[in-house]
Every structure is written in C-alpha cells, then in structure tokens.
Amino acid sequence: MLPPRVLVFAGSARKAALSKRVARAAHIALLEAGADATLIDLADYHAPLYHGDLEAEQGVPEVITRLMAVIDQHDALLIATPEYNGSMPPLLVNTLDWCSRIFAAPGRVAGLDILAQKPVAIVGSSPGALGGLRSLFHLRDLLGNLGMLVMPKQLAVGRSNEAVTSEGHLVDDHVRAAMLGVARALVDATAKLKA
Template identity: 35%
Template sequence: MSVRLLALVGSLRAGSHNRQLAEAAIKHTPQGVGIELYEGLAEVPFYNEDIDVEGSVPEAAARLRAAADQVDGFLLFSPEYNGTMPAVLKNAIDWLSRPFGASALKDRPVAVVGTAFGQYGGVWAQDEARKALGIAGAQVLADATLSIPASLTRFAETHPVDDGEVVDGLNAVLRQLSAEAGTAAA
C-alpha cells in the first residue's frame, strides 16, 4: 500500500528555504510514500464562516479541502514570523478544520518541520502549528520534529536537498509520519 502525504509550506516567497526543505523531502521520500506539494495557499481567502457555506465555498478553499481528502497524512513546513507561524499556514489549518465535525485533519497524522533564520530554527512557530493542529483534531506527531536554525547562512550556497544532516532529519520524520499514516489508512 502506498502512503499519500500532503505538504503545506507556510512561506510564499519564491526563494523560500522552507519550500526548498519540502523539495528535499519529496526528493528523498521513502519507497511507498508519495508527497504532493500543495500549490495555491496564496489564493485561499482568509477563513470566514460567512463564506464557508455548503455549495458556495470559495474555489481555492474547496481545492485545498479536496486535496486534503485524498491523503493519509500531512507534512507542514513552517518558517517563523514574529515568533509564530505565518498567517497562510494558520489559514490553511482553519479551512481544513471545518466544517465542524467533518475536519479533513481529524485523526490524521501530521508532522511539522521547518527552518528559520533564528538560532532555534522556528521552534516557536512549529509549536504553535502543532497546537492549532491538535485543537483541530489532527493526530500530531510531537516527536517527529526538525528545526533547522540559521537558514540564511546554512542554505546560502547549499540547497537542503544536498545537506546530509537535513536529509537524515527529514528521513527520520518521514519514516515516523509514513508509518503512522499507513496505520491510519489501513
């Protein structure tokens, strides 16, 4: 059986190190695991219950929910903005957590990783994302973590896909997440 994961990147910047981290995860995905890098978070409107009405959900939000319905688990990549997760990632979590009782996240395994310029690699943002995901009903893998500090210098000349330590860390997270996702899908 193949395990399907959806990757959500919390940075919209073209040269995002977190997007590069997601690309590294995709390139080094274990056999039997497929990762879809979701494109289109920038188009998803801010969550508003007034527009989250069956039959008229905004198209970009409906596409996100449809993509989430096709996977066994989620891998989120979060930079840290002002000590917390970026709004685009929180917005995705909000859309996926609804409608109440039918969350696309409910009981699905999720891991949160990332890189940031600071000395802690974005751990505050990743912790905030895990908190929001847990409240939304996801099965948050608290031990499947990877926080890479000093992204601007570490990845100035090296793409994460070519950094052995990063690849090893991603592989450990992916093994744990795919094992949980495979169990949940069975």
C-alpha cells in the same frame, strides 16, 4: 499495501521562500522513506483573510474546497512552516481556519472530519539559528485542535538559507538524516493506521 500518500506544503506563498526549500527537502525524504508524496504550493490556493461576514455572504472560497479535496486524497500531511514573531505565519492560520469552516452537507464531508485522525508531521524553517522551533509548538497545538495526529518527531532547520539549496538538498548529513527520521516516522505511523 499501497504506499501512504503524503501531501507536503510550506506555510509561505513567497516565490523564494526558505520554507519551500525545506518542504522540497521533506518531499525528497518522504520519497526515500517509501511514501507516495505530493508537493503543492499554497500560492495556488490563495484565500482571502477569514471574515465571518465574507463567509456568510460568499461561503467558503472555492480554492479552499479544492485544497480540502486534495487533502482528502492523501493519508497524511507534512507542513514546513516559517516562524513569524515566535509563532505561525498568518497564511497557515488563515488556510487552516478556512479549512475548518467546511461543514457537512449532502455530498460533502465536513472539513474537520477530513482532518480528524490524519497524521501530520511538522518541520520549521528560519534563517535564524533556532529554525523556527517556537512556531512548531503553536502549529502542533492548532493541528491537535483540528483533531489531527501530530507526530512527536519534528525538525527545525536553522540557517535554512544556507542549510538547504533551492532544489531541496540538505547540505549537512546530520540534518538530512534527521529529516529522513521525520519522514520515516510519518510513513510508518500512517502505514500502521491504514493497515
């Protein structure tokens, strides 16, 4: 059987984002866990803030259609999120909201059908001690509402400005092992679903 294809991205478009470092660390862990993992940058899929009038006039942005095509080519997702005021950053909410607005049409699969039953692992990132833990509860909820299978195992990388290098190397052995645990759980669950 082919290895599970896992798409990884951070919930920040910022060039020097700490969550991008954590996403790189997750990508490395997924490769070690046997996944065929792809790392993308949401900066390449920048969509305007969701607005019903904009949607009625122009439809779903082309970047979102492109992003959903990439998501569709993967068996699972891993999202590394920053924490904003104890919750998810607007970039993630906006991106996922737009993704949910692709409706079925001839030759087109609905966004929610692409996301439904797709396994997803979540990891938090913050320069603070809690590692964005509070944001994970909100993200878990949102992804569940999209019909995704959110992995029970998660990780919050605290002090991520020190805990992970810009190349995605997790400095502490325990944190690196925990990231590998998240990656292995996602790969195993995805492989079982594919079997």
